[in-house]
Amino acid sequence: MARNDLIYDLCLWFFNIILDVFFREIRPRGAHRIPFEGPVIFVVAPHANQFVDPMIVMRECRRRVSFLIAEKSMHQKGIGFFARLVGAIPVIRPQDLAKSGTGTIQLLNIKSDPLRITGLGTKFLSQLHPQDSITLPKGVGMAEVTKVISDTELLIKKEFKDLKAIEALTSDEGCLYKCTPHIEQDSVYKAVHETLYQGNCITIFPEGGSHDRAEMLPLKAGVTIMALGAMAAHPDLNVKIVPCGLNYFHPHRFRSRAVIEFGSPISIPPEYVTKFKAGGTEKREACGKLLDSIYNALKSVTVGASDYETLMLLQAARRLYKPAHRKLHISQVVDLNRRFAIGYDKFKNEPKVLELLQKVLAYNQLLKYHGLRDHQVNKTALGGPRAFGLLLYRVAVLTVWGLLAFPGGILNLPIGIVARVISAKKAKEALKASTVKIAGRDVLATWKLLVGLAFIPALYAVYTLVMFVLVLRTNWPLKWKLLTPVFTWNLLPFISYASLRFGENGMDVYRSLRPLFLSIVDPASVENLRAVRDHLSHDITNLINEYGPQVFPDFDAERISAAPATSRPTTPTPAASAAMKLAGGFFTSKVDWLDDKIFNWGQVGDSETDDIFFFVDKQGSVSGRASSRGSASEADEERGARFGTGTSRSRSRSRTSSFGTGLSGEGFKVEAMTELPRDRAFAEVTTRSKDGTLGKREAGKEDDGYAGDREDHGESKKDI
Incomplete structure (x- = not known):
C-alpha cells in the first residue's frame, strides 16, 4: 500500500x-x-x-x-x-514458518561422513526440500539441506561444528529439530x-x-x-x-x-x-x-559487552571515573560506556585491570549493603542538624507529592496491573519461541504500550459512564447532566499525566531520603564508604590515564582543568551581575531557596570555583564556561539536589573567576575520556553579546556535549 x-x-x-x-x-x-x-x-x-x-x-x-x-x-x-x-x-x-520435524535426527559417522543426517521416525520427503534448513533446539546449530534421499536420510551443505550440536546429534535417542523453509525475497x-x-x-x-x-x-x-x-x-x-x-x-x-x-x-x-x-x-x-x-x-554507535554482568561492571567503573564536578548528559554517558567497553576488551587480562575489577565488585557489594547508589554516596557528607532538618523537610515534600499523585494512581491502577500481567505473559511466550532471547524483556515495553492504548480509553469510558449514571440521579439541570460526563472524559487524561509527574517527583524525593538517614544514624560507616569510593575513583582514573592513549589517539587527560582555588572573582558589570543573579537562582522558588540556602544540600563539598571549567588548546589560549547543574543524567542516577521543586532545571551558580594572573597557579585536573572538540568546549557556549550581557547559544535539540563535532561550526567562539 x-x-x-x-x-x-x-x-x-x-x-x-x-x-x-x-x-x-x-x-x-x-x-x-x-x-x-x-x-x-x-x-x-x-x-x-x-x-x-x-x-x-x-x-x-x-x-x-x-x-x-x-x-x-x-x-x-x-x-x-x-x-x-x-x-x-x-x-x-523463514523462522516464522518453521515447524517441528517428525521424529529425531542423528549424525552416525561424524568423521567419515559428517554431511549425512539419519532420521529416526522422520518424514524428510514430505517435510523438507533442497535449500530448506534443519534447526536444532536452543539455536545450537542450523544446516541447509542439499538433497533429500529418503524419509530417513538427507545431505546437508556444511557440517555441524558446535560441540553442543555434535553432542545432541550423536546421542542414542537422537535430537529434536525444526524444518525451516527456504523463502525467496x-x-x-x-x-x-x-x-x-x-x-x-x-x-x-x-x-x-x-x-x-x-x-x-x-x-x-x-x-x-x-x-x-x-x-x-x-x-x-x-x-x-x-x-x-x-x-x-x-x-x-x-x-x-x-x-x-x-x-x-x-x-x-x-x-x-x-x-x-x-x-x-x-x-x-x-x-x-x-x-x-x-x-x-x-x-561505533553502540555499547557492546560480552554479557550483562560485564556491562554492569563497566558502567560502575565509568561512574567512578566520571569527573566529580561535572554532570554528564546521558549521551555522554553512553559514549563513555562505549569507550570503557573497547578499552576493557583490549586490556581485560592485564593484572592491574583484573585487580581493579575485583575492587569495583567489592565496592558494589558495599553499596548494596548500605542500600545506596553510587551517585548518592557523596550526599551522605551533610550530617548533623542540617541533615535532620532536611530529612524532615523532604518527608513533608514527599507527603505533598504523594497526595497529589494519589488520585491518578488509583484511577490508573487497573491499567498498571493488567499491563504488567499481560506483558509478562507475552515475554514468556516470546522466550519460548526464540533461540536468542535471554528473558524476553525486549517485548515488555511494546506490550505495556499496546495494553495502555487499548485499556486506557476503555477504562476512561467506564469512569465517564459511572459519572453519567451518578449525575442522572441528581437534580442538576439537563445541561449540566450532559456536560459533566464530557468534562470527565476530557479531564481524566490531564489528571493522569499530572499525577504521573507528581509521582515521578515523589519517587525522586523518596530515593533521596536514604543517604540523609544514613548520614544521621551511621555517620562512621558512610564516611568509610566515601573514603573507599575516593580511593577507588583515584585508582581507576590513573589506570584510564595510563591505558587511554593506547586505545584512543584523541585521548587527552589534561584537556579539561578546573580553575585554581587561588583565583579571585572579578567585579562584574551591572548587566553581567544581573545575568549571574538569574543563573544563581535569584528567581528560584522558596522551596529551592530553603533546600539550598538553609540546609545547604546542593553546596556540600563545593568550592568557589567548582563549576568553572577552562579549556586550554594547543596554542595556550583559554576559553571557559560555567557548567550547568541539573543536566540530564543517566537512568541509574536520579535527579539529586533539588527534589523539592519537582523539576530538573539547569541552573548555573553565580560564580566568576579571574582569567588573568590566576591561571599561573596549579589547577586541579579533571580527567575526561569524552571526545570534546578542542576549538569549542561545549555546543552550548557562553558568549558575550554586543551589549555586554552574557547569553547562551544553544545547538538545537542535539546533545549539548557533542553538537560541536560538526565539520562546519558556524560562528567562532569568543573567549570569555
Missing part, C-alpha cells in the same frame, strides 16, 4: 505523545549527519525494544522512513494497523529498490529480530543485497547507509531514558556494485565487505 505523507505525519505525532509519556527522556546524537535528501538506508542495532525501536527512529531521524517488518506482525491488530499506515514493507521470515527487494529509487528512506534491523542480549547479534546479509541491488538496478542511484545505535537505560521500564546515536553515512564504493553485478564469489565478497563496514559502523 502506498504511503500517505499526511497520515504518516499524524501517526508520528501520535507516537511522539506515546514516547513522551513512556520515557522520561530520549536524547539524539549525531542527527546532523543524516542526509537531508536522497536514498538512505538506516541500519539500526541493537534491536532491544521490539516495536518501540521503530517509533524512536521515526521520531529522531528527520526523514520519512519505510520499515521492514516481519510479515507475521502485520496480522496483529494494533501493530498491523499502524504498520500499514506508515507504509511498512512486510518481510516473510524477490518481492521485498523489488519494493525496497523502488523506494530507494524514489529518493526515500528504508529502515532495517539487520540482526533479524528483537532480543534482550547485552551484545549485538550477527548481522544478516539482506541489507547489503538491498543496497547493492538498488545501485546495480539503477546506475545513477547513490545510496547512503546510516548506522543508528539505540542505547537504553532499562529499556522495558516505564519512565526510563534512551539515547539514539547516528553515525557517519557509509558511501558504497562503485567496485562493490561491479562485483555484485558479476555474481558468484565476487558478489559474496562485495556483500561481505559491505556487511563488515556496517558492523564496524554500528559498533
Whole structure:
C-alpha cells in the first residue's frame, strides 16, 4: 500500500505523545549527519525494544522512513494497523514458518561422513526440500539441506561444528529439530529498490529480530543485497547507509531514558556494485565487505559487552571515573560506556585491570549493603542538624507529592496491573519461541504500550459512564447532566499525566531520603564508604590515564582543568551581575531557596570555583564556561539536589573567576575520556553579546556535549 505523507505525519505525532509519556527522556546524537535528501538506508542495532525501536527512529531521524517488518506482525491488530499506515514493507521470515520435524535426527559417522543426517521416525520427503534448513533446539546449530534421499536420510551443505550440536546429534535417542523453509525475497527487494529509487528512506534491523542480549547479534546479509541491488538496478542511484545505535537505560521500564546515536553515512564504493553485478564469489565478497563496514559502523554507535554482568561492571567503573564536578548528559554517558567497553576488551587480562575489577565488585557489594547508589554516596557528607532538618523537610515534600499523585494512581491502577500481567505473559511466550532471547524483556515495553492504548480509553469510558449514571440521579439541570460526563472524559487524561509527574517527583524525593538517614544514624560507616569510593575513583582514573592513549589517539587527560582555588572573582558589570543573579537562582522558588540556602544540600563539598571549567588548546589560549547543574543524567542516577521543586532545571551558580594572573597557579585536573572538540568546549557556549550581557547559544535539540563535532561550526567562539 502506498504511503500517505499526511497520515504518516499524524501517526508520528501520535507516537511522539506515546514516547513522551513512556520515557522520561530520549536524547539524539549525531542527527546532523543524516542526509537531508536522497536514498538512505538506516541500519539500526541493537534491536532491544521490539516495536518501540521503530517509533524512536521515526521520531529522531528527520526523514520519512519505510520499515521492514516481519510479515507475521502485520496480522496483529494494533501493530498491523499502524504498520500499514506508515507504509511498512512486510518481510516473510523463514523462522516464522518453521515447524517441528517428525521424529529425531542423528549424525552416525561424524568423521567419515559428517554431511549425512539419519532420521529416526522422520518424514524428510514430505517435510523438507533442497535449500530448506534443519534447526536444532536452543539455536545450537542450523544446516541447509542439499538433497533429500529418503524419509530417513538427507545431505546437508556444511557440517555441524558446535560441540553442543555434535553432542545432541550423536546421542542414542537422537535430537529434536525444526524444518525451516527456504523463502525467496524477490518481492521485498523489488519494493525496497523502488523506494530507494524514489529518493526515500528504508529502515532495517539487520540482526533479524528483537532480543534482550547485552551484545549485538550477527548481522544478516539482506541489507547489503538491498543496497547493492538498488545501485546495480539503477546506475545513477547513490545510496547512503546510516548506522543508528539505540542505547537504553532499562529499556522495558516505564519512565526510563534512551539515547539514539547516528553515525557517519557509509558511501558504497562503485567496485562493490561491479562485483555484485558479476555474481558468484565476487558478489559474496562485495556483500561481505559491505556487511563488515556496517558492523564496524554500528559498533561505533553502540555499547557492546560480552554479557550483562560485564556491562554492569563497566558502567560502575565509568561512574567512578566520571569527573566529580561535572554532570554528564546521558549521551555522554553512553559514549563513555562505549569507550570503557573497547578499552576493557583490549586490556581485560592485564593484572592491574583484573585487580581493579575485583575492587569495583567489592565496592558494589558495599553499596548494596548500605542500600545506596553510587551517585548518592557523596550526599551522605551533610550530617548533623542540617541533615535532620532536611530529612524532615523532604518527608513533608514527599507527603505533598504523594497526595497529589494519589488520585491518578488509583484511577490508573487497573491499567498498571493488567499491563504488567499481560506483558509478562507475552515475554514468556516470546522466550519460548526464540533461540536468542535471554528473558524476553525486549517485548515488555511494546506490550505495556499496546495494553495502555487499548485499556486506557476503555477504562476512561467506564469512569465517564459511572459519572453519567451518578449525575442522572441528581437534580442538576439537563445541561449540566450532559456536560459533566464530557468534562470527565476530557479531564481524566490531564489528571493522569499530572499525577504521573507528581509521582515521578515523589519517587525522586523518596530515593533521596536514604543517604540523609544514613548520614544521621551511621555517620562512621558512610564516611568509610566515601573514603573507599575516593580511593577507588583515584585508582581507576590513573589506570584510564595510563591505558587511554593506547586505545584512543584523541585521548587527552589534561584537556579539561578546573580553575585554581587561588583565583579571585572579578567585579562584574551591572548587566553581567544581573545575568549571574538569574543563573544563581535569584528567581528560584522558596522551596529551592530553603533546600539550598538553609540546609545547604546542593553546596556540600563545593568550592568557589567548582563549576568553572577552562579549556586550554594547543596554542595556550583559554576559553571557559560555567557548567550547568541539573543536566540530564543517566537512568541509574536520579535527579539529586533539588527534589523539592519537582523539576530538573539547569541552573548555573553565580560564580566568576579571574582569567588573568590566576591561571599561573596549579589547577586541579579533571580527567575526561569524552571526545570534546578542542576549538569549542561545549555546543552550548557562553558568549558575550554586543551589549555586554552574557547569553547562551544553544545547538538545537542535539546533545549539548557533542553538537560541536560538526565539520562546519558556524560562528567562532569568543573567549570569555
